[in-house]
Amino acid sequence: xxxxxxxxxxxxxxxxxxxxxxxxxxxxxxxxxxxxxxxxxxxxxxxxxxxxxxxxxxxxxxxxxxxxxxxxxxxxxxxxxxxxxxxxxxxxxxxxxxxxxxxxxxxxxxxxxxxxxxxxxxxxxxxxxxxxxxxxxxxxxxxxxxxxxxxxxxxxxxx
Amino acid sequence: xxxxxxxxxxxxxxxxxxxxxxxxxxxxxxxxxxxxxxxxxxxxxxxxxxxxxxxxxxxxxxxxxxxxxxxxxxxxxxxxxxxxxxxxxxxxxxxxxxxxxxxxxxxxxxxxxxxxxxxxxxxxxxxxxxxxxxxxxxxxxxxxxxxxxxxxxxxxxxxxxxxxxxxxxxxxxxxxxxxxxxxxxxxxxxxxxxxxxxxxxxxxxxxxxxxxxxxxxxxxxxxxxxxxxxxxxxxxxxxxxxxxxxxxxxxxxxxxxxxxxxxxxxxxxxxxxxxxxxxxxxxxxxxxxxxxxxxxxxxxxxxxxxxxxxxxxxxxxxxxxxxxxxxxxxxxxxxxxxxxxxxxxxxxxxxxxxxxxxxxxxxxxxxxxxxxxxxxxxxxxxxxxxxxxxxxxxxxxxxxxxxxxxxxxxxxxxxxxxxxxxxxxxxxxxxxxxxxxxxxxxxxxxxxxxxxxxxxxxxxxxxxxxxxxxxxxxxxxxxxxxxxxx
Numbered sequence: 001x002x003x004x005x006x007x008x009x010x011x012x013x014x015x016x017x018x019x020x021x022x023x024x025x026x027x028x029x030x031x032x033x034x035x036x037x038x039x040x041x042x043x044x045x046x047x048x049x050x051x052x053x054x055x056x057x058x059x060x061x062x063x064x065x066x067x068x069x070x071x072x073x074x075x076x077x078x079x080x081x082x083x084x085x086x087x088x089x090x091x092x093x094x095x096x097x098x099x100x101x102x103x104x105x106x107x108x109x110x111x112x113x114x115x116x117x118x119x120x121x122x123x124x125x126x127x128x129x130x131x132x133x134x135x136x137x138x139x140x141x142x143x144x145x146x147x148x149x150x151x152x153x154x155x156x157x158x159x
Numbered sequence: 160x161x162x163x164x165x166x167x168x169x170x171x172x173x174x175x176x177x178x179x180x181x182x183x184x185x186x187x188x189x190x191x192x193x194x195x196x197x198x199x200x201x202x203x204x205x206x207x208x209x210x211x212x213x214x215x216x217x218x219x220x221x222x223x224x225x226x227x228x229x230x231x232x233x234x235x236x237x238x239x240x241x242x243x244x245x246x247x248x249x250x251x252x253x254x255x256x257x258x259x260x261x262x263x264x265x266x267x268x269x270x271x272x273x274x275x276x277x278x279x280x281x282x283x284x285x286x287x288x289x290x291x292x293x294x295x296x297x298x299x300x301x302x303x304x305x306x307x308x309x310x311x312x313x314x315x316x317x318x319x320x321x322x323x324x325x326x327x328x329x330x331x332x333x334x335x336x337x338x339x340x341x342x343x344x345x346x347x348x349x350x351x352x353x354x355x356x357x358x359x360x361x362x363x364x365x366x367x368x369x370x371x372x373x374x375x376x377x378x379x380x381x382x383x384x385x386x387x388x389x390x391x392x393x394x395x396x397x398x399x400x401x402x403x404x405x406x407x408x409x410x411x412x413x414x415x416x417x418x419x420x421x422x423x424x425x426x427x428x429x430x431x432x433x434x435x436x437x438x439x440x441x442x443x444x445x446x447x448x449x450x451x452x453x454x455x456x457x458x459x460x461x462x463x464x465x466x467x468x469x470x471x472x473x474x475x476x477x478x479x480x481x482x483x484x485x486x487x488x489x490x491x492x493x494x495x496x497x498x499x500x501x502x503x504x505x506x507x508x509x510x511x512x513x514x515x516x517x518x519x520x521x522x523x524x525x526x527x528x529x530x531x532x533x534x535x536x537x538x539x540x541x542x543x544x545x546x547x548x549x550x551x552x553x554x555x556x557x558x559x560x561x562x563x564x565x566x567x568x569x570x571x572x573x574x575x576x577x578x579x580x581x582x583x584x585x586x587x588x589x590x591x592x593x594x595x596x597x598x599x600x601x602x603x604x605x606x607x608x609x610x611x612x613x614x615x616x617x618x619x620x621x622x623x624x625x626x627x628x629x630x631x632x633x634x635x636x637x638x639x640x641x642x643x644x645x
Contacts, residue, residue, distance in 0.1 A: 148379025
């Protein structure tokens, strides 16, 4: 997927003294990593480790898919910021896709913890990590943990 | 706007086009009429707000409700954070939510002697939105400057829950005690699925991006709302929590203010009201077989309100989203993620968006929420160059306009979609309170479909929805008595 970056964003939306503004570029530029240039079975192997399908959309804002995030990692990305610069993912809302990016980095051998170069606290637990006793405790109140796992994993049967 | 309900006023906001650029509202179109909620479903309770009593009704209801709450934990030297969310400020103009918060602050100070009561208000993905509301509703003056907006990228800290570690916002919990000020408006049914609906802000408004992200990407369509429950029941939050104060909302308006020291019990109590009233309305709206939709208000597309529901609720009507046997909803982040580059489903079980919606006209909306899915899946007309440019400049929707066409004016857009869709039915989401603006033929259709809804929901669907959530027969019975008194 090719996409066009129009602006740099969230800093201006949070700066307490409104010191950052958005300036449109004269010429839009495109950021993307071509996933087809990388071994598809390696992309699938990394994605599957964290229950994410390669074609799955990770960044809803820029419509960036998991395969492209993994391709960026295979091309040298080691942090969430590298991923953003190479693919455009997480340059919109900056929020919704962080965990999938963190998990794909970790599955590729680059665990993310809070450090000096970025502001990501690290990974949280997922649906696949829940204690079976806790699942039993909450299922009578309507939560469908195992059913959701089954439902989501059908994606790996898709053609 | 003779026979139509007043749409929500345009907002002066960085997330909207300037109000003067909005040339015409859908409610002004020829052939438009309106239906109120109680015309459609007479058993839905009459609201205390909006009503002839004005904001005084909320003021009094908040004081009355807080009378039943234990505040003895709070000592004169203690600090208190009232935790709020942007969403409340979008309900019925926002004044009711703001007033509930102001009165709560005053009552806490009067009863406990605390002089340090602050407002900490969270947001979704529009980081300045709550700060705009704090100014708009005079909350900064009322709290003597002790107000603050919070965003998911602000400093966080780990919270140990029974499931593992999640991340909260430091600012939310930087007081001795916290109060949860929220509402039970249906809104994101596709996300919360009415599983601990009123607890959701603990994972959203008061939490870091890591927590919000795992909610939307690493759980599933019937399991993600365990995350706010995990945070709320953590030892840390329990050591801070004193009570919650809620607007009890029905499609007709605000029907009650409800305060309680036990949020989980309160959630059960309010869930029955929500399932009952919104369940009836959505069951009726399922009868619309063909229509075009106009979004026309100061909210993001999916959150655009009318008749007490948001557009997302209407878009989800190809299935019963209350029914927990139904896995994926037609729209949620879990649905959106499973479409390939050609728009094909990666998972067969993904249901389509409400097939009744033939075209969407986007006359006016807020930016700041990823909405490209809608223009990809529903033929879309955007009215006016200003609105198109605004969406095109939105970092959360850089591709939205790739899938939309534009017209110069609203009337041209309506003429076009009416001709190509072959239906005169138009339903408007414009923030109107207590009902919908729509075209006459659609109003006629809805008037004709009312019979049997009451019996179907009360006799069949509501007991099923409650059973699926472990809501006891006793809760249902108690609520039935209460509702019938109104």
